[in-house]
Amino acid sequence: MTRVAIVGAHGKVAQQLMRVLYDQGDEFVGIVRNEDHADDIYRFGGEGILLDIETADVDALATAFAGSGAVVFAAGAGGDSGVERKATVDYGGSIKSQTAAQRAGVARFVQISAMGVDDPVAPDATESWTAYVAAKRDADAELRRTALDWTIVRPGALTLDDGTGLVSIAPRLERGAIPREDVARVIAEVLRSPETIRSQFDLVSGTAPIGDALADLTRANDIG
Numbered sequence: 001m002t003r004v005a006i007v008g009a010h011g012k013v014a015q016q017l018m019r020v021l022y023d024q025g026d027e028f029v030g031i032v033r034n035e036d037h038a039d040d041i042y043r044f045g046g047e048g049i050l051l052d053i054e055t056a057d058v059d060a061l062a063t064a065f066a067g068s069g070a071v072v073f074a075a076g077a078g079g080d081s082g083v084e085r086k087a088t089v090d091y092g093g094s095i096k097s098q099t100a101a102q103r104a105g106v107a108r109f110v111q112i113s114a115m116g117v118d119d120p121v122a123p124d125a126t127e128s129w130t131a132y133v134a135a136k137r138d139a140d141a142e143l144r145r146t147a148l149d150w151t152i153v154r155p156g157a158l159t160l161d162d163g164t165g166l167v168s169i170a171p172r173l174e175r176g177a178i179p180r181e182d183v184a185r186v187i188a189e190v191l192r193s194p195e196t197i198r199s200q201f202d203l204v205s206g207t208a209p210i211g212d213a214l215a216d217l218t219r220a221n222d223i224g
């Protein structure tokens with residue numbers, strides 16, 4: 001991988017991803033919305049670029065992506081945010097990043113989504129949860145419609161536990177949890193695996209080493 005552009009680079013999964021990329025010797029640029037966070041990206045060994053994806057224009061984002069081999073969309077409005085920011089960050093930020101990637105000529109696009117977002121939401125769900133699910137679902141649907149070389153990673157509940165390197169990956173899985181460190185390792189492996197282009201999968205902790213789990217998925221896709 002030449003250089004990876006990470007949107008929402010100060011996030012908890014993104015920080016783990018930067019560690020993996022640094023250890024592999026990969027270059028990365030981290031897009032963040034807070035000046036102190038940009039300094040942190042340099043401390044992680046990458047280049048920090050200050051851009052708020054809610055207000056930045058597509059050209060600014062495209063300039064930040066230019067020269068990268070891939071974009072990873074790792075941003076999210078977070079659990080404490082209201083309905084509006086699900087639309088402007090989880091959905092709008094992704095769409096803007098998809099457009100910017102195309103404009104910058106960066107074909108590879110890996111999106112962190114969430115498990116179960118295509119399922120109907122319970123009628124008693126909070127407004128915020130309903131908005132979150134819709135934002136992730138619709139951003140994924142838009143990405144699938146692009147000509148980008150996309151992969152959509154849909155993890156279960158994220159934890160801060162140490163990673164185990166053992167996962168379960170399939171188009172649909174029973175609900176479960178997974179350490180953010182393992183999500184980051186999966187994304188790093190996805191970036192090295194062109195066979196995962198145009199695939200979408202659920203991801204929870206399991207029993208298979210990451211490379212084997214991804215190989216099984218892409219073999220199943222070939223057969224299907």
Ligand SMILES: NC(=O)c1ccc[n+]([C@@H]2O[C@H](COP(=O)([O-])OP(=O)(O)OC[C@H]3O[C@@H](n4cnc5c(N)ncnc54)[C@H](OP(=O)(O)O)[C@@H]3O)[C@@H](O)[C@H]2O)c1
Pocket residue numbers: 007008009010011012013014031032033034051052053054055074075076077078089112113114115154155156157158159
């Ligand atoms: N929590 C779960 O159990 C769960 C499960 C499945 C999927 N997910 C999804 O997985 C992804 C990664 O999760 P995570 O725990 O790493 O999230 P996180 O720690 O909340 O990181 C999200 C990052 O997005 C950044 N961001 C928000 N608004 C932005 C803006 N306008 N411009 C630029 N950056 C912005 C945040 O920046 P600041 O630091 O400045 O706020 C933050 O660093 C998220 O999309 C989340 O929805 C979460």
